[in-house]
Amino acid sequence: MPRMTMIEAIRSAMDVAMERDPRVVVFGEDAGYFGGVFRCTQGLQKKYGKHRCFDAPISESGIIGTAIGMAAYGLRPCVEIQFADYMFPGYDQLTQEAARIRYRSAGDFTVPMVARMPTGGGIFGGQTHSQSPETLFAHIPGLKTVIPSNPYDAKGLLIAAIEDDDPVIFLEPKRLYNGPFDGHHDRPVTPWKSHELGEVPAGHFTEPLGRAAIRREGRDVTILAYGTMVFVALAAAEETGVDAEVIDLRTLVPLDLETIEESVKKTGRCVVVHEAPKTCGFGAELLALVSERCFYHLEAPATRVAGYDTPYPHAHEWHYFPGPKRVGSALKAVMENV
């Protein structure tokens, strides 16, 4: 099986989707000739022509708004927002329009589109190239929110998202583009080429939206993570010796509640990890669900490790980033609370 980086896997997903379905079009800022600032769309214009892959003006509302119009016509746009931090001018179109067109027209009009966007920190991008806005999408009825953690999932989930009949937000953890970064920023990152999740089928396959993956089985505590935090959680489990079960949520909406519930009931403990700020982060939703579903199985308060409630700082990137040390402390804390 070919080995791919996450960038190559995402590109391959769009390639496969465009090859199979002439309705799939790809556009975004710098996404045409150049192939995107992270090179995810490289070669697609050359292969499929300027009508199916092109550069957009710098207007996120324009990109999302035109994608909605195209989707309403019957195309399947898969658009790129250069950084998740840049999506805000398009937020109105995404949350008030794309998300509700099926509902408000009682299914008369639909918006089968995907908005891809790199998310998260770890690249010294400062406050406008580092944010994790997943909750701002997960909160919106009508949107699906996907966040893969590895090349295999990225490809399978992106094809599924493109084939989905509803608008899907596809968040790409940019710190994972080239390897499974575990939060140890002072160590070299293993490239995806030598990681099992870097093995990706060359052709068409899908990973269904709404299904979590258990990355590590364990008995003592359930870690709920997604995106960049999956490998941080795995590192924390190894380094603390806590026998943690690490669940990679993969999609936030729809959420695989069964897998979460089963695991937490088994371990009796739960730690949620995300990079986004703590207050009203997706962890709040997860802990509420765990409390509702698993309260009588809990042996310690379920807890969160998250970004601080500050803008993402430049110089203090590694103080802000919830690395394996902070996750490890939380694991030890829930284990001591017997």
Next chain:
Amino acid sequence: MKDAPDQPHVAPTLFVPEPQCRPGDKPDFTGLVFPRAGDARRPPIDARAEDIHDLAYSLIRVLDDHGKAVGPWAGSLSDEEALAGLRDMLKTRAYDARMLLAQRQGKTSFYMLSLGEEAIACAFSKALRPGDMNFPTYRQQGLLISSGYPILDMMNQCYSNAKDPVKGRQLPVMYSSKAHGFFTISGNLATQFVQAVGWAMASAIAGDSKIAAGWIGDGSTAENDFHSALVFASTYKAPVILNIVNNQWAISTFEGVARGRAPTFAARGIGFGIPSLRVDGNDYFAVNAAARWAADRARAGHGPTLIEFVTYRGGAHSTSDDPSAYRPKEEFAEWPLGDPIERLKAYLIARKLWSEERHVQARAEIETEMVQLQKEAEKNGTLHLGPNPSPKTMFEDVYKEMPPHLVRQRQEAGV
């Protein structure tokens, strides 16, 4: 409903614009027709927008190919001011080169050059007065340098070091200085353009004579905030100068993608009833003269002016970009409006105010000054080796008073 008349079926096809040249092509600027220096007329500052539409399609140029300042827009600068302008541009270019090198050496994360565009910020700032406010993009470092902001502080900012005026919170080049009329830069594009209009409206509400200047790139004029800025500026006759720096490239995207089928960016102002000028951005004299015209106009209560400065982005978009993947390497050298430093230098030499020898000497002096300042800045720290501001400052300035949940988080962080 009437039947449509019979006509042959012609289906629309999507038009996707392409730049004249791509890597491997010979640079070709034949599509650009620039009038001669001195040709553009200079209307009175109270001119009505509808009476000067021609200036949105023309190009205000002062410095000709022989180093002469010609035409009705000449004469805005004394010899001393012109000499100071040359020095400001040389400093800006030398500063950029030092910081680019520092980034390449791993001393910071990121940098953005203003190579080739120095005249715009450096000459524009001379039309402003203390108290006026720029709302800049990330490529107007010349505004700070030409208005005497300490270069040491700019370096401290780029290094996110212990003396960084913005406490390590922002990417390199995202400066902020209220005292020097430089609004804090955002990494999100176009947002500042409409804020400049609001600042100018406030000045008018207060009955003040201060003016604002908004800055935006050619690519970002596609954002909604650009259009909002023009509506508000027009409606309320805000004392604001709305500057579009058209440097031909928005990362890899050529200016035609944002411009569409309109011939110029300056023409955007026409539909809003805003007097609009198109100016040779590599001509220190033309930039200064247009800026003074617009500033005088704003101060006299005649409202906003839109200016398109035509230039060329000489370097990469940023240190994260590789322009050889999307444009011919030789384009910058063959840019028909030349190099702003060389053009002002030619003028000064023609007037016997300057010489090749003095130029070489000035460059050497400036280089020495920059190296010295850089050493000093590095004593205050560099991004990865530190010292940086204390991590506890990360929790400050989120609000005026730190709320209890942030106090708790700071304690949990152990800083």
